[in-house]
Structures are given as C-alpha cells and as structure tokens.
Amino acid sequence: MDHLRRAVILPLLLLAALLGFAFALWSMAVVALGAQHILSAGPEPDARLFTGPCGGRISTAVLRDATHGDTVVTKLGYEHLRRHALRHTALTWFADAGVHVHVLRRIAGHGSLTTTQRYLHPYVHKITAVGPALSAHFNMPRAPPP
Structure with missing residues (x-):
C-alpha cells in the first residue's frame, strides 16, 4: 500500500459542504485583506x-x-x-448602470472626457430606448408652479 497517496471517498453532500466552507474561508480572507489595504491607504482619496x-x-x-x-x-x-478591451467593457457597463461620465473619467484615470467617451460602446437597444423615455418624461403630469 502506498501511504503517500490515498483515495478518500466522500459523500457528495459532505464534499459540497467542505468546498463551501473552504470558499467561505477564502472569501473572508480576501475581505480581510481588502479591509487591511483600505485602512493602510489612509485618508488620501487617490491612494492606491x-x-x-x-x-x-x-x-x-x-x-x-x-x-x-x-x-x-x-x-x-x-x-x-485583449485585457484592454475589458476596460471598454467595464466602463460601458458602469455607464449603462447610470454612472455619470465625469465619474467614469476619474475611475479610468483619463485626463479628458473625450478620451473616456471613446471607451463607451452603448448597446443599440439603449440608444433606441432614449426616444420613448424622453417622450414619457415630457408627457408626465406636472403640478402647476406655485
């Protein structure tokens, strides 16, 4: 018998529980590491x-x-x-989620809004939905000014 290599048969539920526990420990370690980095960055907003x-x-x-x-x-x-394409994807998703372009510029580290705008690739359905959304906005009942 090879004592350096053994096979242990685990029931599937036990294996899933062990994997879940291991993932939970890993997640807690990542969160703790992130918290440690945030605290060590100090109050400087541009700290890495x-x-x-x-x-x-x-x-x-x-x-x-x-x-x-x-x-x-x-x-x-x-x-x-390419990794750089992921910057385009991330900035587009942020914009689709409603993050303002001047905030995206800061996130991306761009000096100009024009550069940031080159990274944004809105989906066609987002573009075509603008017309009906604007119409709905103008057709909303409004209270008369006081």
Missing part, C-alpha cells in the same frame, strides 16, 4: 488600494503574468480577447 511588487502601480503585464491570462484565454478559444 493595491500596489505592484515595487510599491508602484500594478501594470497589465504584472496582472497578465500573475493570472496566466494569455494562456487562459487561448485555452478558452478567445485568442482575440
């Missing part, structure tokens, strides 16, 4: 929450290498996917 290996900003190359991003997207069959 996470920093790179040398204390500076985290570059996309560091993220790519740490997550093996290129390998993952290739194995998933999305070779055309």
